[in-house]
Amino acid sequence: MRIMATAARPQRHAEVEVALDVPEDWTLPDLAGALTGAGEVGVTGVGEVVEHVLDARYLDTPDLRLLRARTTLRRRTGGQDAGWHLKLPRPDGHRVEVRAPLGSRSPSGPRELTGLVRAIVRTERLTTAARLRTARSVRPVLGPPGEDGRPLVLAEVADDRVQAQVPGPDGAVSTRTWREVEVELVAGDEQLLSAVVAALEAAGARRARVQSKLRRALEDRLSELPEPPGQRTAPPPEPLKPLKPRSPAGQVWLAHLRAQADALVALDPAVRQDEPDSVHRMRVAARRLRSALATGRPLLDREVTDPLRAEVAWLGERLGRLRDAEVAREHLLELLGAQPPELVLGPVRARLEAELDRAVASGRRTARAALDDRRYLRLLDALADLRERPPLTPQAERPAREVLPRRVAGDHRRVAAAARAAAAAQPEEREELLHAVRTAAKRARYAAEALVPVAGEDAARYAAAMARLQGALGTHHDTAGTRRLLRRVAQAASAAGEASFTHGRLHALEEERARAAEEEARRAWEAADRKGLRRWTR
Incomplete structure (x- = not known):
C-alpha cells in the first residue's frame, strides 16, 4: 500500500516486507508456477527481472538510538526510489517509510526527516553508522489489470547480495557480506505475502532471524555499546510477574509513568506530520503523565518529579492551543451548517472560517515550536532518566x-x-x-x-x-x-x-x-x- 503526500511534503508509504536468509548458491524457484496455482491470492504471473545497484549511507547517533527504536535514516542512490528514506515503526510490527529527494547535501539529512526523529535523537548528533552496497535483482509478482490496463504489481521479490561496511570508534572499517531475499507488498495483501514467503521457504529459504539489513550489519557493535537513557535494544518484555495487588506500589506506578512517556515519544512524528488526532493523543499523554507525577508523589522524590511535572504542564499547554482551536473549528462550522438558510445573514461562514483558520494556524505554529524547543528535548532527557533511574522512596516498596x-x-x-x-x-x-x-x-x-x-x-x-x-x-x-x-x-x-x-x-x-x-x-x-x-x- 502506497500513500503519496502533497508536493510540499515528503512522500510516504506503508512498508510491509519479510526478509529471508538464503545460501550463496541458492536458486530462486519458479514463482509463476507456485503462485498462479493459488488462485485465492490473485496472482496472474511474474514479471521480468530488473537489476539495480544500491548504495546506502545510514545515519544514527554514536550510541545507535535510532536503531534501538526500530527506526532508520538513510541516503540511498540507485534503484527506482533513490533519495532520503526514514523508516518509522508501526504498532502492527511493520514500518512506514517517509521519503525526501536526494537534493539535501546536509551530512545529517534533510530537516523534514530529521525533525521526525528529534524525540529519539534529542541532543545527540547524527553520523554515518554504516554503508550498505546491494546488488539487487527484482521480480514483480503480477495481478489482474489495473485502471491503466497494465497488470497490477502485487509484490516485489528482491534477491539481494549485500556488502556492509561499519566504521568503528577507532576509524577502522569492518566489512561483512551476505545474501538474502526480501518480499515487499505493493498492491497485494497479507494473504499474498504469506503465499510468496511459503513458496520461497519451500525452496529452502528461511525467515531471517534479523529482519533489518542495518541491524544485521550493526548487531556486533550494538551488543558492545551501553544502552542510552530511556531506550532499549528491543521493545521491553512483558513483566515476569504480572502486576497484582501485592506488587510494589513503585512497580505499578512506574509502569504507568513509562507508558505515558513512551506515548509522548511515539506520537512526536505524528504531530510533526499533522496526522489526524495526533495532537489530541499527545496532549492526553502529557496530561496523564502530569497527573501520574502528582498522584504518585509519596512514591517518588519530589525534588526530581515536581520540576518535571511543571515541564510536562508547559508542553501540554502548548499542545492544547492547537487542539482547542481544532475542536472549536469543527464544532462551530458544523453548528453553522445546521442553521436554516434564512437565519444566516451576511458573510458569516467566511468570517468564521477566517477567524478559526487563524486560530488553528497559530496553534499549529505554537505546537511545532514547542517540539523544536530545547526545553522539550531536555524534558525528554529527564523522562528518560526517570525511566531508567527512578527516584523511588521507601513508600514505593509497600x-x-x-x-x-x-x-x-x-x-x-x-x-x-x-x-x-x-x-x-x-x-x-x-x-x-x-x-x-x-x-x-x-x-x-x-x-x-x-x-x-x-x-x-x-x-x-x-x-x-x-x-x-x-x-x-x-x-x-x-x-x-x-x-x-x-x-x-x-x-x-x-x-x-x-x-x-x-x-x-x-x-x-x-x-x-x-x-x-x-x-x-x-x-x-x-x-x-x-x-x-x-x-x-x-
Whole structure:
C-alpha cells in the first residue's frame, strides 16, 4: 500500500516486507508456477527481472538510538526510489517509510526527516553508522489489470547480495557480506505475502532471524555499546510477574509513568506530520503523565518529579492551543451548517472560517515550536532518566493495594472540594471553578485507570464515572472558548457594517449547550460521589 503526500511534503508509504536468509548458491524457484496455482491470492504471473545497484549511507547517533527504536535514516542512490528514506515503526510490527529527494547535501539529512526523529535523537548528533552496497535483482509478482490496463504489481521479490561496511570508534572499517531475499507488498495483501514467503521457504529459504539489513550489519557493535537513557535494544518484555495487588506500589506506578512517556515519544512524528488526532493523543499523554507525577508523589522524590511535572504542564499547554482551536473549528462550522438558510445573514461562514483558520494556524505554529524547543528535548532527557533511574522512596516498596487506592481517595477529596467551591460561587466565578473541577476529575480518573491491573473492575467503574464528569465539564469548557470567539467575531462584523444576528444566534445556542453540559456534570458528580463506587479506595 502506497500513500503519496502533497508536493510540499515528503512522500510516504506503508512498508510491509519479510526478509529471508538464503545460501550463496541458492536458486530462486519458479514463482509463476507456485503462485498462479493459488488462485485465492490473485496472482496472474511474474514479471521480468530488473537489476539495480544500491548504495546506502545510514545515519544514527554514536550510541545507535535510532536503531534501538526500530527506526532508520538513510541516503540511498540507485534503484527506482533513490533519495532520503526514514523508516518509522508501526504498532502492527511493520514500518512506514517517509521519503525526501536526494537534493539535501546536509551530512545529517534533510530537516523534514530529521525533525521526525528529534524525540529519539534529542541532543545527540547524527553520523554515518554504516554503508550498505546491494546488488539487487527484482521480480514483480503480477495481478489482474489495473485502471491503466497494465497488470497490477502485487509484490516485489528482491534477491539481494549485500556488502556492509561499519566504521568503528577507532576509524577502522569492518566489512561483512551476505545474501538474502526480501518480499515487499505493493498492491497485494497479507494473504499474498504469506503465499510468496511459503513458496520461497519451500525452496529452502528461511525467515531471517534479523529482519533489518542495518541491524544485521550493526548487531556486533550494538551488543558492545551501553544502552542510552530511556531506550532499549528491543521493545521491553512483558513483566515476569504480572502486576497484582501485592506488587510494589513503585512497580505499578512506574509502569504507568513509562507508558505515558513512551506515548509522548511515539506520537512526536505524528504531530510533526499533522496526522489526524495526533495532537489530541499527545496532549492526553502529557496530561496523564502530569497527573501520574502528582498522584504518585509519596512514591517518588519530589525534588526530581515536581520540576518535571511543571515541564510536562508547559508542553501540554502548548499542545492544547492547537487542539482547542481544532475542536472549536469543527464544532462551530458544523453548528453553522445546521442553521436554516434564512437565519444566516451576511458573510458569516467566511468570517468564521477566517477567524478559526487563524486560530488553528497559530496553534499549529505554537505546537511545532514547542517540539523544536530545547526545553522539550531536555524534558525528554529527564523522562528518560526517570525511566531508567527512578527516584523511588521507601513508600514505593509497600504493596500497591495498601498505598495507591488511598492516593485515589485523596484525588477524590480534591474533586469534592472543587465541586463545593463551584456550587457556592457567583456566576462570574463559576466558569473558572468548574474548570478546576474538571482538572481534578481528570487526575482522579487517570489514577484509577492506572490501578485497574491491581484493583480490577472497582477501579474501572470509578474511572468511567470520572470520565463522564470530565466529559461534561470538557464540553462546558469548550463552550467558554467558542462563546468568546463568537463575541469577538460579532463585534468585528458589526464594525464592518455586517449583520451580527447569526453570530448572536450561535452564541445563544452555545449558552444553551453550556447549561446542558453543566446539568450533565451535576448528575455525573452525584453518580461519581456515591460511597459504594469508591469503597475500594479505603
